[in-house]
Amino acid sequence: MNLDPRAVADMRINYDQGVLLESDAPADPLDLFTRWFDAARANLPAEAEPNAVALATADPDTGRPSCRIVLVKVIDPRGFCVFTNLESRKADQIARNPWAAMTFWWGQRSVRIEGRMLPVSAAESDAYYNARPIGSRIGAWASPQSRPIPDRKHLEDREQAFRDQFSDNPSPPRPPYWGGLRLxxxxxxxxxxxxxxxxxxxxxxxxxxxxxxxxxxxxxxWTMERLAP
Ligand SMILES: Cc1cc2nc3c(=O)[nH]c(=O)nc-3n(C[C@H](O)[C@H](O)[C@H](O)COP(=O)(O)O)c2cc1C
Structure with a gap:
């Protein structure tokens, strides 16, 4: 490893792009979230994917946390919904320990959300699944997410097998092991x-x-308080 330690330690920018005062803070945090999310969409490059979050879950047996990036796809007064394989590591942890946390990061702003995560209804999962590009719909069938596989070819063979299975069906059904989880x-x-x-x-x-x-x-x-930085 040949990484200049000073180059890392010296990385810093001055945060001077905004303020957040109590007088700006509405009673409902979702109103403030909407304002910040709209600003992130307007000001960040699309590649920054402002709807990407770090999603943390924890194994209840060991207390060990794990964290991964996912895309939030539905935001409404009920909460923040992501879509995933329901047999994945994250979904398994949520099934056994529904407390979860997600963090958005938008340059000089961040939003941290904590709460309880639960599967969305089949109708909501179907609605989002059916709106995805066909390749992503097939991919959901093909990937046994979080499980070891022998090689890349195994995945591509599975993808081809599902493409063949659904070749005369423009609307493949949602896999029973794929759907939404709402925080x-x-x-x-x-x-x-x-x-x-x-x-x-x-x-x-x-x-x-x-x-x-x-x-x-x-x-x-909702109640609101200021925390020390
Ligand atoms: C930008 C980005 C977006 C991602 N979006 C999703 C997503 O929406 N759903 C998902 O299941 N995995 C998504 N992933 C992959 C996850 O980070 C992760 O590899 C996968 O969900 C398996 O995690 P797990 O084994 O902890 O369950 C995304 C990764 C990146 C980098």
């Missing part, structure tokens, strides 16, 4: 970088009704 937030924190590392952090919290996670109206009211 229902009980915490949403907004981080705005500021000079001298004296950043703004506003954290919204509420209690969520575990018996009615899909009902946006069933949860407690």
């Amino acid at each position: 229902v937030p009980d915490t949403i924190e907004f981080w705005q970088g500021r000079p001298s590392r004296l950043h703004d952090r506003l954290r919204y919290s509420r209690s969520i009704n575990l018996e009615a996670l899909d009902d946006a109206a069933a949860h407690g009211p």
Whole structure:
């Protein structure tokens, strides 16, 4: 390994592009999220994929966390929905320990969301699956996500086998092991970088009704507080 340690340690930019004050903070954090998300979409290059998040889950047996990048595909008052293989490592951990966290990063801003993750309805998974390009729909069938496979050819052979199976079907059905997982937030924190590392952090919290996670109206009211950076 030949990496100049100074080159890494000296990487820094000054965060001076914005402020986040209590007077800017609406009662509903989703209103602030929408404002920031729209700004990220307008200001960042498309390759930055502003809907990409780091999604953290934890194995309940070992307490060991794991984290990966996924794309958020539905954002509504119920929460933040991603689509994935429901037999993957992440989905297995969520099935056994539904607490999860995701972090958006948009240059000098970040949003951290924590809460409870649960599968979306079959109808919601179908709706998103059917809107994907055909290659992605076949890919969902072909990939036993998170499992060891012998080589690249194995994957491509599986893809071809499913292409053949669905060759006369322009609308292949959704694989039973693929669908959406929604993070229902009980915490949403907004981080705005500021000079001298004296950043703004506003954290919204509420209690969520575990018996009615899909009902946006069933949860407690949001409260907000400032955190030290
Ligand atoms: C930019 C980007 C977007 C991704 N989007 C998704 C996604 O929406 N769904 C998904 O299952 N994996 C997505 N992945 C792959 C995941 O990072 C990960 O490799 C995969 O979900 C398996 O994770 P797991 O084994 O922990 O379950 C994406 C990766 C990157 C880098």
